[in-house]
Amino acid sequence: xxxxxxxxxxxxxxxxxxxxxxxxxxxERKALRTRYRQLRVMLHTAxxxxxxAFVASKAGGGGALERAYEEAAAGIxxxxxxxxxxxxxxxxxxxxxxLRQLGEMGGMRYARASAEAASLMGWLTRLADACYHxxxxxxxxxxxxxxxxxx
Numbered sequence: 109x110x111x112x113x114x115x116x117x118x119x120x121x122x123x124x125x126x127x128x129x130x131x132x133x134x135x136e137r138k139a140l141r142t143r144y145r146q147l148r149v150m151l152h153t154a155x156x157x158x159x160x161a162f163v164a165s166k167a168g169g170g171g172a173l174e175r176a177y178e179e180a181a182a183g184i185x186x187x188x189x190x191x192x193x194x195x196x197x198x199x200x201x202x203x204x205x206x207l208r209q210l211g212e213m214g215g216m217r218y219a220r221a222s223a224e225a226a227s228l229m230g231w232l233t234r235l236a237d238a239c240y241h242x243x244x245x246x247x248x249x250x251x252x253x254x255x256x257x258x259x
Contacts, residue, residue, distance in 0.1 A: 115231075122231035125183040127176055129239050136172040137240035143173065144236045147180065148229040156222040157210045160184060164203035180232070184225050193221040 129137060150159045160181065167178035185206060188194040194209050213221065 118231045125179045144233045151226045
């Protein structure tokens with residue numbers, strides 16, 4: 109029998125939420141790293157319901173940031189469903205239905221759902237930092253030093 113650790117599941121779930129780095133510009137990769145860090149903090153300060161409402165409000169456009177918000181909302185929903193914290197109908201539910209379920213949860217269940225979402229966003233932040241790193245040109249390290257062709 110094989111045993112999977114919780115962090116393996118979270119890492120796999122978070123990896124599935126990342127947009128492919130090759131499809132993003134340098135500015136989009138940088139913006140996504142920043143946004144994911146902000147979501148992690150927002151979960152701790154504003155709470156799960158407010159953070160989910162924010163993410164859902166930003167989702168649904170054609171741009172990279174909107175797609176990333178859409179993936180984050182879907183990832184939170186899927187995680188909470190897999191942990192039996194939201195009912196299965198929430199998989200295709202609109203934000204209002206998910207928020208209603210969050211609002212009707214008891215305190216202990218809501219705390220667990222918040223912890224699950226925070227852990228997922230933590231992994232998403234770490235993976236975005238790893239996968240959306242700046243290359244030398246983006247960071248200014250690949251600039252010509254004026255000595256090209258002077259060997």
